[in-house]
Amino acid sequence: MSYSREAMVELLRKHGISPTHQRLEIAHVLFSRCEHLSADRILALTNERFAETSKATVYNTLNLFRDRGLIREVIVDPKRVFYDPNTQPHHHLYNVDTGEITDIAADALEISGMPALPPGMVTEGVDVIVRIRAL
Amino acid sequence: MSYSREAMVELLRKHGISPTHQRLEIAHVLFSRCEHLSADRILALTNERFAETSKATVYNTLNLFRDRGLIREVIVDPKRVFYDPNTQPHHHLYNVDTGEITDIAADALEISGMPALPPGMVTEGVDVIVRIRAL
DNA sequence: GGCTTGAGTTAGACAAAGTCCAATCTTTAG
DNA sequence: CTAAAGATTGGACTTTGTCTAACTCAAGCC
Numbered sequence: 185m186s187y188s189r190e191a192m193v194e195l196l197r198k199h200g201i202s203p204t205h206q207r208l209e210i211a212h213v214l215f216s217r218c219e220h221l222s223a224d225r226i227l228a229l230t231n232e233r234f235a236e237t238s239k240a241t242v243y244n245t246l247n248l249f250r251d252r253g254l255i256r257e258v259i260v261d262p263k264r265v266f267y268d269p270n271t272q273p274h275h276h277l278y279n280v281d282t283g284e285i286t287d288i289a290a291d292a293l294e295i296s297g298m299p300a301l302p303p304g305m306v307t308e309g310v311d312v313i314v315r316i317r318a319l
Numbered sequence: 320m321s322y323s324r325e326a327m328v329e330l331l332r333k334h335g336i337s338p339t340h341q342r343l344e345i346a347h348v349l350f351s352r353c354e355h356l357s358a359d360r361i362l363a364l365t366n367e368r369f370a371e372t373s374k375a376t377v378y379n380t381l382n383l384f385r386d387r388g389l390i391r392e393v394i395v396d397p398k399r400v401f402y403d404p405n406t407q408p409h410h411h412l413y414n415v416d417t418g419e420i421t422d423i424a425a426d427a428l429e430i431s432g433m434p435a436l437p438p439g440m441v442t443e444g445v446d447v448i449v450r451i452r453a454l
Numbered sequence: 455g456g457c458t459t460g461a462g463t464t465a466g467a468c469a470a471a472g473t474c475c476a477a478t479c480t481t482t483a484g
Numbered sequence: 485c486t487a488a489a490g491a492t493t494g495g496a497c498t499t500t501g502t503c504t505a506a507c508t509c510a511a512g513c514c
Contacts, residue, residue, distance in 0.1 A: 204462065223501075238464050243501065262392070262400045262471090264500065277434070280443060294431045299412070299423055301451055308415060308450040315443040316436055337481070339491065358471075373493050378472060397500090399471065 187216040199252040206230075206237045210245045211254075220258055220266040220276075220285040258285060260313050275312035288314065322351040334387040341365075341372045345380045346389075355393055355401040355411075355420040393420060395448050410447035423449065 196203040227242045249255045258266040260278045275288040331338040362377045384390045393401040395413045410423040
């Protein structure tokens with residue numbers, strides 16, 4: 185997969201999002217690295233080189249991307265949300281000492297015995313978080 | 320299990336915690352109901368009847384109880400932490416519309432294929448969160 | 455070209471959850 | 485009983501995230 189400007193424009197358009205300059209910058213930050221970034225860090229990285237993108241725009245854009253299914257929120261730390269550019273089903277290893285988040289492939293973990301849901305309810309997702317720390 | 324003052328005193332002592340008035344109030348709020356409460360709600364419930372317990376004390380106490388293994392944090396909502404008086408391994412059903420949290424018994428769910436951890440690391444816990452919503 | 459329209463961006467004010475601090479009060483060990 | 489250690493407190497503070505009203509900018513239309 186390429187992270188060129190054209191590829192990013194294409195990606196946003198495909199999800200019905202107008203590709204503005206700021207959104208492209210943020211998309212680039214998210215997709216060019218396979219990390220789990222906080223909003224704070226995304227703001228810093230977006231403004232690192234040159235352009236000015238405001239805090240409000242970063243939050244607006246992250247929420248927009250999340251709503252349109254481009255990215256996923258990872259909720260492991262009560263202090264901040266992390267954003268995951270990988271929306272395929274998968275799980276997370278969370279180092280509680282360092283805050284580091286690592287992926288666990290969905291097909292590596294097998295979960296059986298899911299409870300029946302109340303009628304009229306659907307599963308939106310199953311998050312597995314394995315919390316680890318140094319011995 | 321009883322939730323009398325004596326039982327609560329005993330419980331705290333067993334975990335090396337001096338049973339002060341405020342801590343007993345908070346323990347009672349937590350253990351006399353089997354719910355997942357936020358700090359906010361615990362503060363309100365603790366002060367409902369009569370006594371005054373400050374916000375600082377509620378947070379201090381919840382962190383203390385968590386550190387000593389009396390309660391567990393449930394991190395499903397980026398806005399606030401919930402506290403679970405049940406520290407036995409089990410999982411959670413989270414209704415993203417209403418914020419309601421329900422337990423899933425640990426033995427109901429079978430998880431296989433846990434990845435090998437890096438050397439010197441131990442698993443602190445495995446949290447499974449099933450996010451559900453109305454159709 | 456000028457004008458309107460609507461979407462996008464922005465600074466800064468605001469909100470909510472949680473922490474910190476220094477003064478004060480309670481427990482507990484002796 | 486008393487002193488030291490531990491617990492509690494109000495209020496200031498921090499951090500993450502949201503809101504608002506003004507401003508920018510490009511597109512379509514006459």
